[in-house]
Amino acid sequence: MTDDTGPWLVVGLGNPGGEYAGNRHNVGFMVADLLAERMGARFKAHKARAQVVEGRVGPPGLASRRVVVAKPMSFMNLSGGPVTALRDFYKVPVGHVVAVHDELDIDYGTLRLKVGGGDNGHNGLKSITKSLGADYCRVRFGIGRPPGRMDVAAFVLKDFSAAERKELDYFVDRAADAVETLIVEGLERAQGTYNS
Numbered sequence: 001m002t003d004d005t006g007p008w009l010v011v012g013l014g015n016p017g018g019e020y021a022g023n024r025h026n027v028g029f030m031v032a033d034l035l036a037e038r039m040g041a042r043f044k045a046h047k048a049r050a051q052v053v054e055g056r057v058g059p060p061g062l063a064s065r066r067v068v069v070a071k072p073m074s075f076m077n078l079s080g081g082p083v084t085a086l087r088d089f090y091k092v093p094v095g096h097v098v099a100v101h102d103e104l105d106i107d108y109g110t111l112r113l114k115v116g117g118g119d120n121g122h123n124g125l126k127s128i129t130k131s132l133g134a135d136y137c138r139v140r141f142g143i144g145r146p147p148g149r150m151d152v153a154a155f156v157l158k159d160f161s162a163a164e165r166k167e168l169d170y171f172v173d174r175a176a177d178a179v180e181t182l183i184v185e186g187l188e189r190a191q192g193t194y195n196s
Contacts, residue, residue, distance in 0.1 A: 013124040022159035048085035058184035077123035080131030097136040106142030
């Protein structure tokens with residue numbers, strides 16, 4: 001990674017608006033909301049077309065890290081614009097940008113952390129990569145594949161099922177832990193703990 005003194009930018013990916021709030025595609029927003037709650041801060045509108053919270057994660061003192069948690073308000077497929085504007089505004093190195101997003105090719109609730117890679121058809125990642133390049137961190141939250149012949153777009157824009165919702169809070173909590181571990185202890189430690 002880059003120097004440890006610079007701030008981190010954690011971007012929860014999702015779509016703005018109440019009708020999308022419980023969608024599988026909005027799990028990044030759910031993790032961002034929990035991180036903000038842990039910081040004891042409220043989201044505020046930012047000129048970069050995003051909601052942001054500024055705070056610190058990690059143990060008090062020198063070991064804690066400055067973090068900006070953001071939810072782009074541009075809709076998923078245009079996430080790159082707000083993310084780039086926030087990166088520039090807060091002077092965040094690309095290696096300190098973390099995208100938290102839903103991932104179809106991983107079983108529900110499973111986490112995978114990595115740096116770089118393709119977008120796997122995810123429009124939010126596609127937009128960010130087009131703006132920033134691919135060398136940012138990803139916290140991939142598994143949502144599984146759609147059942148039967150259900151269209152992928154329809155699946156990601158549906159709310160989690162009743163069975164999935166029973167464990168959703170636990171998995172969102174674990175994803176927020178993974179983000180904090182990545183920032184404070186580094187990618188390898190976070191991968192060793194959370195890549196299951």
